[in-house]
Amino acid sequence: MSTIGVLGMQGAIREHVHMLEALGADTLVVRSVDDLTRIDGLVLPGGESTAMRRLLDRYELLEPLRENTELPMFGTCAGLILLATEVEGYDAHLRKIPMTVKRNAFGRQVDSFEVDLTVKGIDDAVEAVFIRAPQVASVEASVDVLAEVEEAIVAVRYDKYMACSFHPELTADLSMHRYFLEMVEATKRQLA
Numbered sequence: 001m002s003t004i005g006v007l008g009m010q011g012a013i014r015e016h017v018h019m020l021e022a023l024g025a026d027t028l029v030v031r032s033v034d035d036l037t038r039i040d041g042l043v044l045p046g047g048e049s050t051a052m053r054r055l056l057d058r059y060e061l062l063e064p065l066r067e068n069t070e071l072p073m074f075g076t077c078a079g080l081i082l083l084a085t086e087v088e089g090y091d092a093h094l095r096k097i098p099m100t101v102k103r104n105a106f107g108r109q110v111d112s113f114e115v116d117l118t119v120k121g122i123d124d125a126v127e128a129v130f131i132r133a134p135q136v137a138s139v140e141a142s143v144d145v146l147a148e149v150e151e152a153i154v155a156v157r158y159d160k161y162m163a164c165s166f167h168p169e170l171t172a173d174l175s176m177h178r179y180f181l182e183m184v185e186a187t188k189r190q191l192a
C-alpha cells in the first residue's frame, strides 16, 4: 500500500488523513523536505492559499515542491490554487497544472453550496461541497477536464496531478481520494 502525505501547513489536514486511512493508505503529515522522501503521493488541502503560501516559504518547501517532478499531487480548493501555473491577480505557487484559476470565483453571495457532481472516471455522482471556491478559468488542451458546474471547470487531471475546487474531505464520499490513490499506484507501477 502507498504512503500518502498531507501537506501540514494549514486547513483541513486531519479530514484528509482520515479519508486516506479509511481507504487503507498509510499517511504522513508533511512539514519538511525530508518528509517528501517518505511518501508516494501528496494531498494539498483546502484552507487559504495565501496563508499556505507564506507557510510554504517559511518551511522552505516551495522550491522543493516546485522542482519535484515525481510525486503525484492532489489539490482540493486552496490546494487547486497551489497547483495552477497561473492565478488571476496573484503570483502562482507550485505551477504543476497548466491552467489559470480565479480565486473566490462563485461570488460573495454564494459563499458555500453543495451539489451532486458528475466526475469523469467516477461512476456515481460525487458529493461536492464548495466553500469560497476557486474556478478554473482556462486550461491548456493537454489538461483533462473532469467536472464542471454551470460551465465552470471545477475538477481537472493532468499528468500525475489532479485538483478540484470543492472539498471531498468534508463529506463521507471517498471516491475522489480513491481515484487519487489509483493514480498514485499507477505512477508507482510506471516507475518500478
Ligand code: GLN
Pocket: 045, 046, 047, 048, 049, 050, 076, 077, 078, 079, 081, 103, 104, 131, 132, 133, 134
Ligand atoms: N478562498 C480560498 C483561497 O483563495 C480557498 C477556499 C477553500 O480552500 N475553501 O485560498
